[in-house]
Amino acid sequence: MKVLLTGGAGYIGSHTAIEFIKAGYDIVVADNFSNSKPEAVRRTRELAGVDFPFYNIDVCDKEKLDALFSAEGIDAVVHFAGLKAVGESCQKPLEYYKNNIDSTLVLLEVMKAHGTKRIIFSSSATVYGAPDTVPIKETAPVGRCTNPYGRTKYFIEQILGDAAVADGDMSVVLLRYFNPVGAHESGRIGEDPAGIPNNLMPFISQTAVGKRKELSVFGNDYPTPDGTGVRDYIHVVDLARGHVAAMGYAAAHTGVEVFNLGTGVGYSVLDMVKAFIKSTDVNVPYKFAPRRSGDIAECYADATKAKEILGWQAEKTLEDMCRDTWKWQSANPNGYN
Numbered sequence: 170m171k172v173l174l175t176g177g178a179g180y181i182g183s184h185t186a187i188e189f190i191k192a193g194y195d196i197v198v199a200d201n202f203s204n205s206k207p208e209a210v211r212r213t214r215e216l217a218g219v220d221f222p223f224y225n226i227d228v229c230d231k232e233k234l235d236a237l238f239s240a241e242g243i244d245a246v247v248h249f250a251g252l253k254a255v256g257e258s259c260q261k262p263l264e265y266y267k268n269n270i271d272s273t274l275v276l277l278e279v280m281k282a283h284g285t286k287r288i289i290f291s292s293s294a295t296v297y298g299a300p301d302t303v304p305i306k307e308t309a310p311v312g313r314c315t316n317p318y319g320r321t322k323y324f325i326e327q328i329l330g331d332a333a334v335a336d337g338d339m340s341v342v343l344l345r346y347f348n349p350v351g352a353h354e355s356g357r358i359g360e361d362p363a364g365i366p367n368n369l370m371p372f373i374s375q376t377a378v379g380k381r382k383e384l385s386v387f388g389n390d391y392p393t394p395d396g397t398g399v400r401d402y403i404h405v406v407d408l409a410r411g412h413v414a415a416m417g418y419a420a421a422h423t424g425v426e427v428f429n430l431g432t433g434v435g436y437s438v439l440d441m442v443k444a445f446i447k448s449t450d451v452n453v454p455y456k457f458a459p460r461r462s463g464d465i466a467e468c469y470a471d472a473t474k475a476k477e478i479l480g481w482q483a484e485k486t487l488e489d490m491c492r493d494t495w496k497w498q499s500a501n502p503n504g505y506n
């Protein structure tokens with residue numbers, strides 16, 4: 170079975186490419202390098218031991234995507250391609266709507282023209298907005314997003330659902346990721362954020378490596394055990410394996426299904442800092458700072474549905490997440506540059 174990974178040069182896509190190859194799938198990767206580097210593809214091929222086909226194309230370019238489908242014969246798609254920076258999406262909402270939604274529409278049109286019926290989509294816990302209760306089940310209300318990025322995820326979930334209603338042979342799996350962190354255990358591929366990282370783990374590791382002076386802990390007055398925000402951090406390799414499990418499901422079912430991909434356990438910002446220091450023996454200076462606008466106190470998954478239906482659950486520990494992040498960061502202080 171041949172699987173197209175759109176955005177497969179990126180952080181999650183590159184790790185998922187390796188897991189699909191390990192599971193015996195043929196893969197094709199398409200990426201326009203808007204937020205990734207050719208070096209990531211080179212290293213992914215090296216780690217996987219397979220020279221999989223790569224297309225440097227924009228998924229919004231229908232002609233080029235159509236040519237890829239004609240040349241490769243694609244059985245299923247994992248759609249990672251998209252812009253993902255929350256803050257930037259508030260500055261440039263139209264670019265986010267255009268890129269994320271157009272790429273999905275073009276992909277669906279080309280899939281339809283070629284009779285490709287299976288698609289797995291990279292959604293996000295952000296579609297739940299501020300949850301009424303934690304842990305969050307897949308049945309919780311969605312759409313109360315606080316930024317354009319989150320709304321693109323919510324809209325795309327609706328679009329994919331409508332496409333599956335119109336074509337009873339389609340299989341759509343929506344994967345709502347919680348907070349992906351960590352890196353491949355080799356330290357050869359990992360997260361390479363452009364500029365100053367917004368997310369916690371890359372900020373911690375860049376502080377540890379000396380690129381940032383200190384971490385600002387956004388808020389220590391939340392109604393959480395230590396006052397700092399609680400999230401469900403999941404190792405990117407566990408997350409990648411969740412896609413392989415979801416593809417098995419998609420191959421055997423039609424219709425739309427949604428799964429949380431998280432560990433089901435919440436850790437605070439201070440838990441993460443302490444775990445990082447303990448696992449790596451490297452100090453992370455930090456100070457308390459005001460809350461970041463748009464942040465919520467607690468967000469973690471009820472991960473039982475994926476376990477029961479996909480037979481998948483996260484296996485890696487917080488220590489694995491910290492150690493592998495550090496392995497990548499310390500060996501590649503400037504990312505892929």
Ligand code: NAD
Nearest residue numbers: 176179180181201202203204205227228250251253291293
């Ligand atoms: P990433 O930016 O590393 O990867 C996305 C890739 O898509 C990049 O390589 C980028 O160059 C490519 N891309 C973007 N638009 C494209 C287009 N029009 N045509 C071709 N390629 C295009 O991000 P990631 O962290 O690997 O995230 C992958 C997906 O998962 C994204 O859709 C993201 O929104 C979603 N997601 C990520 C997180 C997270 O914390 N990393 C959380 C929830 C959901």
Ligand code: UD1
Nearest residue numbers: 255293295367368369372385386387398399400438463464
């Ligand atoms: C953010 C996005 C979310 C996106 C997710 C994964 C916001 C409001 N939400 O989620 O839409 O799906 O990333 O990409 O941006 N923190 C600090 N100091 C820092 C950075 C973060 O204290 O320098 C804290 C935050 O306040 C939060 C926790 O660390 O409590 C995790 O933050 P982050 O990694 O940005 O993820 P989310 O806020 O969960």
